[in-house]
Amino acid sequence: MSARTTLTVRLGGGRDYPIHIGAGILGEAELLRPHLPGRQVMVVTNETVAPLYLDALAPALEGLERREVVLPDGEAHKTLATVAGIWDALLDAGFHRTATVLALGGGVVGDIAGFAAACYQRGVAFVQVPTTLLAQVDSSVGGKTGVNHPLGKNMIGAFHQPRCVLADVATLDTLPERELRAGLAEVIKYGLIRDPDLFAWLEARMPALLARERRALVEAVAHSCRNKAAVVAADEREAGQRALLNLGHTFGHAIERVLGYGIWLHGEAVAAGMVLAARLSVEMGWLEPAALERIVALLEAAGLPTAPPREADGGAMLEAMGLDKKVADGRWRLVLLRGIGRAVVTDAFDRNALERLLGAG
Numbered sequence: 001m002s003a004r005t006t007l008t009v010r011l012g013g014g015r016d017y018p019i020h021i022g023a024g025i026l027g028e029a030e031l032l033r034p035h036l037p038g039r040q041v042m043v044v045t046n047e048t049v050a051p052l053y054l055d056a057l058a059p060a061l062e063g064l065e066r067r068e069v070v071l072p073d074g075e076a077h078k079t080l081a082t083v084a085g086i087w088d089a090l091l092d093a094g095f096h097r098t099a100t101v102l103a104l105g106g107g108v109v110g111d112i113a114g115f116a117a118a119c120y121q122r123g124v125a126f127v128q129v130p131t132t133l134l135a136q137v138d139s140s141v142g143g144k145t146g147v148n149h150p151l152g153k154n155m156i157g158a159f160h161q162p163r164c165v166l167a168d169v170a171t172l173d174t175l176p177e178r179e180l181r182a183g184l185a186e187v188i189k190y191g192l193i194r195d196p197d198l199f200a201w202l203e204a205r206m207p208a209l210l211a212r213e214r215r216a217l218v219e220a221v222a223h224s225c226r227n228k229a230a231v232v233a234a235d236e237r238e239a240g241q242r243a244l245l246n247l248g249h250t251f252g253h254a255i256e257r258v259l260g261y262g263i264w265l266h267g268e269a270v271a272a273g274m275v276l277a278a279r280l281s282v283e284m285g286w287l288e289p290a291a292l293e294r295i296v297a298l299l300e301a302a303g304l305p306t307a308p309p310r311e312a313d314g315g316a317m318l319e320a321m322g323l324d325k326k327v328a329d330g331r332w333r334l335v336l337l338r339g340i341g342r343a344v345v346t347d348a349f350d351r352n353a354l355e356r357l358l359g360a361g
């Protein structure tokens, strides 16, 4: 694979969009400019990312009417109140329907900014410039935007697709180690749900990824986005197979909520959640114990947790899981595994086994 690559998310109806992946592409105007409907751009970023990357982005926006909103950092700020602050800034600036909201940051900034864009004047253009591994491999693609509610993760939101995604892996140089590892959880997820070759590649290339070798990072982002783009193109609004992207998330979101948002990182909670899903799959006789061992070994190699934290009470986890967005008319659905690279969405799981697994039986 070359140092840079471009993929396309195929939605049809004139809504296809590019994902540009490379090192040092942040300031390249020609990648961004064709996707901006007007001259007004509101850059939404946070207090950590702004001093690191606002200047590097500037050449891409030269000559435009550019404003910034700098949010406080952290999952705890992924709230409706933060979104309201962005709407205030858009109105204060006199921004019109031809404005673009550009998210510069990780998944938290992207989810918040995307939701602000989805609602402002009933929807303005949105561009994603993800600067964490997790955001580059997952959250910047696919159009899920939104915020948390005290009772549940991502409970308030909208589907609002970006016009363009610009993933500059050079920005990952400054990412804290713990955040890099958290991003790897979502990469491993794609291997587990639909790409056994990616899983095997990760088993071989984990040291290179942890060493942040550029080539390995570009490949990991490209493999991940290729998988996500295919799933999203086939099922944009999660009527069916898109729910596979939720592997580990019913458990993971419950961990995040029960501990308090921001205590465990999203990727960490998803890692532990994927192991719980794999263990339940083994209990059901759907997954070979040897596959579970491979999954645990890969997550350990990435330095990720493979069990929920002791403080996450099983009963509280179950209660949180009952609010999951895949629950339909009270019928729970989980993403389970029938092999590495073969996930299913199912309501045919053993409730007693689930309760035993969480220590809530």
Ligand SMILES: NC(=O)c1ccc[n+]([C@@H]2O[C@H](COP(=O)([O-])OP(=O)(O)OC[C@H]3O[C@@H](n4cnc5c(N)ncnc54)[C@H](O)[C@@H]3O)[C@@H](O)[C@H]2O)c1
Pocket (backbone or CB within 6 Å): 046, 048, 049, 052, 073, 074, 075, 078, 105, 106, 107, 108, 109, 111, 131, 132, 133, 134, 135, 138, 139, 140, 141, 142, 143, 144, 145, 154, 171, 172, 173, 174, 175, 176, 179, 182, 183, 266, 267
């Ligand atoms: N919309 C989706 O499809 C989707 C998919 C997966 C996750 N998510 C959401 O994404 C969020 C997690 O995103 P995340 O893991 O990117 O966390 P994050 O946005 O909190 O970023 C992690 C940390 O890294 C900092 N940071 C960002 N870029 C940096 C850089 N280049 N150098 C140094 N520091 C940097 C941030 O300020 C933050 O402190 C969760 O809220 C999760 O629910 C959404």
Ligand SMILES: O=C(O)C(=O)C[C@@H](O)[C@H](O)[C@H](O)COP(=O)(O)O
Pocket (backbone or CB within 6 Å): 138, 142, 144, 153, 154, 186, 238, 242, 243, 245, 246, 249, 325
């Ligand atoms: O894009 C999707 O679809 C996903 O499920 C990707 C997940 O990694 C992501 O965490 C998403 O925000 C979870 O969605 P939710 O609908 O369960 O809130």
Ligand SMILES: [Zn+2]
Pocket (backbone or CB within 6 Å): 138, 186, 249, 266, 270
């Ligand atoms: Zn996720």
